[in-house]
Amino acid sequence: MELHQVRYFLAVASTLNFTRAAEQCNVTQPALTKGVQKLEQELGGQLIYRERQLTQLTDLGKEVLPMLERTLASAEAVRRRAQEFQRKDVAPLKIGLAPSISASLVLDPIAEIAKFVPGLHVELREGAAKKLVDLLLEGEINAAMVGDVQDVPARIDDWSLFEERYVAVLAPTHRLANRPSIGIDDLRETILLERADCDVAVKIQQSYFPDEPPQLGHRSGHDIHLQYMAAAGFGVILVPEHMPRLPTLKTIPLEGDPVSREVRLLAVQGRRYSPALDAFVKVARLRDWSVEVPDRGVPHAAVPEVVRAPT
Amino acid sequence: MTATRTSAANRFQPIDHQPDDSSPMLSQTDKTLARIRTELLTMFSAADWESYNHLVGWLRDTDVASHALKVGDDAPDFLLPDAEGRLHSSEQLRRNGPLVLSFFRGGWCPFCTAELRALQAAKDEFESVGATLAVVTPETRDFPRQLKRGLGLDLKVLSDVDYGVAMSYGVLFRVPDETRAHYSGRGFDFGARHGSPVWMLPIPATYVIDAEGRIRSAFVEPDFTIREEPAQILALLRQAACTSSEGGGSWKATPGQSGNEPV
Numbered sequence: 001m002e003l004h005q006v007r008y009f010l011a012v013a014s015t016l017n018f019t020r021a022a023e024q025c026n027v028t029q030p031a032l033t034k035g036v037q038k039l040e041q042e043l044g045g046q047l048i049y050r051e052r053q054l055t056q057l058t059d060l061g062k063e064v065l066p067m068l069e070r071t072l073a074s075a076e077a078v079r080r081r082a083q084e085f086q087r088k089d090v091a092p093l094k095i096g097l098a099p100s101i102s103a104s105l106v107l108d109p110i111a112e113i114a115k116f117v118p119g120l121h122v123e124l125r126e127g128a129a130k131k132l133v134d135l136l137l138e139g140e141i142n143a144a145m146v147g148d149v150q151d152v153p154a155r156i157d158d159w160s161l162f163e164e165r166y167v168a169v170l171a172p173t174h175r176l177a178n179r180p181s182i183g184i185d186d187l188r189e190t191i192l193l194e195r196a197d198c199d200v201a202v203k204i205q206q207s208y209f210p211d212e213p214p215q216l217g218h219r220s221g222h223d224i225h226l227q228y229m230a231a232a233g234f235g236v237i238l239v240p241e242h243m244p245r246l247p248t249l250k251t252i253p254l255e256g257d258p259v260s261r262e263v264r265l266l267a268v269q270g271r272r273y274s275p276a277l278d279a280f281v282k283v284a285r286l287r288d289w290s291v292e293v294p295d296r297g298v299p300h301a302a303v304p305e306v307v308r309a310p311t
Numbered sequence: 312m313t314a315t316r317t318s319a320a321n322r323f324q325p326i327d328h329q330p331d332d333s334s335p336m337l338s339q340t341d342k343t344l345a346r347i348r349t350e351l352l353t354m355f356s357a358a359d360w361e362s363y364n365h366l367v368g369w370l371r372d373t374d375v376a377s378h379a380l381k382v383g384d385d386a387p388d389f390l391l392p393d394a395e396g397r398l399h400s401s402e403q404l405r406r407n408g409p410l411v412l413s414f415f416r417g418g419w420c421p422f423c424t425a426e427l428r429a430l431q432a433a434k435d436e437f438e439s440v441g442a443t444l445a446v447v448t449p450e451t452r453d454f455p456r457q458l459k460r461g462l463g464l465d466l467k468v469l470s471d472v473d474y475g476v477a478m479s480y481g482v483l484f485r486v487p488d489e490t491r492a493h494y495s496g497r498g499f500d501f502g503a504r505h506g507s508p509v510w511m512l513p514i515p516a517t518y519v520i521d522a523e524g525r526i527r528s529a530f531v532e533p534d535f536t537i538r539e540e541p542a543q544i545l546a547l548l549r550q551a552a553c554t555s556s557e558g559g560g561s562w563k564a565t566p567g568q569s570g571n572e573p574v
Binding site for chain 2: 002003042064067070071074075076078079109113116159279282283286288
């Protein structure tokens with residue numbers, strides 16, 4: 001298929017009007033029609049119903065539209081990057097992170113795209129997965145990284161990036177702190193600090209507490225709050241393995257690794273990707289995320305995000 | 312059909328490769344890709360033949376290769392991540408000499424892996440004439456890493472995430488339903504591999520792009536079993552190295568560049 005054919009089709013899809021689409025593409029209507037027909041031939045079916053006044057996408061048209069939009073945006077990203085740079089008008093990249101996703105995950109991708117997008121400005125937002133989906137749809141953020149998430153609207157693209165397990169994190173003075181692993185019975189008899197809007201609450205409930213609820217202690221929606229409370233000896237927290245930990249905490253695997261989740265990348269379909277977003281999505285979908293959880297079960301070394309010295 | 316296939320394979324003069332005993336993994340290097348192709352075709356099942364004939368026939372009927380960029384065209388610039396998630400821009404890749412850019416279908420395709428091994432074996436020679444080699448796959452996630460590890464490749468494997476580069480080079484097509492059914496049956500889920508609900512593939516193609524971003528050679532072949540021999544690319548690069556001091560412009564198109572019927 002050819003770029004211009006795809007452009008013609010996308011123009012028809014957005015205007016649902018051949019005359020306006022032809023104007024938009026700066027071509028004659030017969031040329032536009034011919035291009036769309038050629039594309040239909042290649043894609044193996046009609047993309048657009050043309051009935052009297054009514055122009056509508058066919059099922060095939062609807063099926064291929066988001067993909068073609070993305071492909072075209074991707075093909076044009078390099079040219080737009082140069083234009084942005086010339087205009088000194090680089091679109092900011094706003095990334096939403098669920099509370100269980102550490103900013104440490106996006107540092108390397110940001111450094112990578114900053115090499116190619118001069119003037120890059122990144123803004124990080126934190127929010128529960130549902131909230132991030134709303135922010136995406138409102139255009140307040142461009143991409144989001146979340147854990148397990150239910151009911152992602154069809155308008156949002158959703159790529160699985162990697163899978164990780166949950167581990168127990170506690171103070172070194174905790175009575176379970178010297179165990180090689182922590183089993184179900186141990187957890188039932190200890191106080192768990194409650195993570196508000198936890199991605200894997202249902203899984204934990206099913207794995208560990210099918211009959212009676214856990215003994216929940218203090219509560220927060222912020223990982224760092226939970227870490228400080230765990231360090232103070234208030235209880236045990238379950239954290240995704242990539243999450244950087246306070247150096248005063250100990251990490252112990254859960255017996256049999258019963259709780260794991262996928263970390264996913266979300267972006268809105270059909271919205272024109274900025275060059276920075278295009279690069280971010282591409283890097284994220286190729287990156288070897290296993291470097292974030294290198295030594296399963298081994299407590300992490302010092303952690304830059306949360307113990308950074310004031311500057 | 313069989314006669315056509317054979318003649319297509321024989322279009323290229325077999326060029327004897329320098330024997331390379333550096334790696335036992337790459338024991339194929341004394342064979343031309345045309346010969347490996349013949350061997351791979353003997354392993355085709357009846358279903359493979361049917362699917363192969365259908366896809367190649369369909370690609371020729373719809374003349375998909377006619378969109379492909381040709382010698383003299385400007386090569387579209389791109390910014391793609393490699394298998395490790397590092398970005399590479401086309402400007403960078405061709406800054407110091409010609410860029411050999413080869414589109415392949417994926418790590419699941421034996422003709423592609425044969426080609427990649429042959430390119431790997433020729434990599435030092437490419438570099439010795441000042442050329443940079445990059446191969447482009449539609450696969451994402453850890454598939455390119457697995458491929459590199461599995462074949463012991465030390466090549467720049469770029470991932471054409473969302474197919475934008477294959478589309479801008481005009482070598483992209485939507486996998487027809489019959490082909491999709493065949494590959495699904497073989498256990499290949501391009502949706503998962505590409506991260507895309509719509510299954511697309513590139514026509515295998517090898518481009519040589521000069522430092523100014525102009526296409527100097529284009530090998531585009533709808534018959535996915537036929538690839539450009541590294542020795543042939545190398546001959547082109549050497550020829551270019553000789554003529555570039557005189558201002559270039561004397562490059563010839565390689566056979567198959569138009570993607571038309573071979574014979």
